[in-house]
Amino acid sequence: MPSLVTPVIPAGRLARTAQPELPVDADLRLRPWAPGDAAAVVAAYADPDIERWHARRVKDEAEAAGLIDFWRGTWVEESGASWAISPVEGGGVFGRIALREISLHEGRAEVAYWTVPSARGRRVASRALDAVVAWAFDEIGFHRLRLLHSMSNEASCRVAVASGFEAEGVERSAVLHQDGWHDMHLHAKINTRIP
Numbered sequence: 001m002p003s004l005v006t007p008v009i010p011a012g013r014l015a016r017t018a019q020p021e022l023p024v025d026a027d028l029r030l031r032p033w034a035p036g037d038a039a040a041v042v043a044a045y046a047d048p049d050i051e052r053w054h055a056r057r058v059k060d061e062a063e064a065a066g067l068i069d070f071w072r073g074t075w076v077e078e079s080g081a082s083w084a085i086s087p088v089e090g091g092g093v094f095g096r097i098a099l100r101e102i103s104l105h106e107g108r109a110e111v112a113y114w115t116v117p118s119a120r121g122r123r124v125a126s127r128a129l130d131a132v133v134a135w136a137f138d139e140i141g142f143h144r145l146r147l148l149h150s151m152s153n154e155a156s157c158r159v160a161v162a163s164g165f166e167a168e169g170v171e172r173s174a175v176l177h178q179d180g181w182h183d184m185h186l187h188a189k190i191n192t193r194i195p
């Protein structure tokens with residue numbers, strides 16, 4: 001059945017080129033994940049806060065390699081885009097920032113992020129988020145990005161607000177964590193730069 005609405009972003013807009021590296025600022029860059037990041041991903045998911053809020057455990061480097069393959073594959077499928085937040089010099093991993101549940105037709109996606117404990121306290125997540133938003137809105141033409149965090153996750157709320165994601169409401173009992181169902185705070189940012 002043909003759609004009566006023109007796709008916001010044409011199919012193929014992402015996958016026709018390799019996933020780009022994105023500059024953030026003088027300290028940070030966003031680079032596509034590489035197979036050599038497996039050990040860093042294992043270490044990141046061993047952090048109790050990342051394990052808690054992402055409800056995932058990564059057992060070993062083989063499992064991390066599978067996760068990295070999955071993240072890389074979402075670019076090809078145009079269903080997601082995931083970057084390692086890295087220092088400008090060197091290949092270390094300060095965190096992850098991603099778009100997931102991409103709908104090119106409607107020009108929307110959901111943001112996800114974590115930072116490793118040693119990188120916290122420097123607004124790494126919101127600086128990385130600002131770079132992803134600039135790329136998504138100005139270069140690709142996304143219309144709306146949403147962000148969901150547990151109502152108990154105050155640090156994530158601070159990241160959302162710092163990057164201009166306005167609060168829109170609460171999705172009640174929406175996500176299952178190890179300690180039960182969590183109400184989720186919904187934020188979103190609209191691209192007002194294109195009609």
Ligand SMILES: CC(C)(COP(=O)(O)OP(=O)(O)OC[C@H]1O[C@@H](n2cnc3c(N)ncnc32)[C@H](O)[C@@H]1OP(=O)(O)O)[C@@H](O)C(=O)NCCC(=O)NCCS
Pocket residue numbers: 049050053054113114115116119120121122123124125126148149150153154155156158159162
């Ligand atoms: C949420 C997270 C990504 C923020 O990372 P970051 O950019 O390194 O953030 P910072 O440490 O610079 O803190 C960001 C803000 O949160 C505040 N904050 C940090 N930890 C906090 C806590 N436990 N409770 C309340 N506020 C907190 C900081 O004071 C700062 O506030 P400000 O911007 O008003 O100064 C990081 O804490 C993390 O990875 N947590 C575990 C995984 C997670 O929660 N992912 C998001 C799931 S939705």
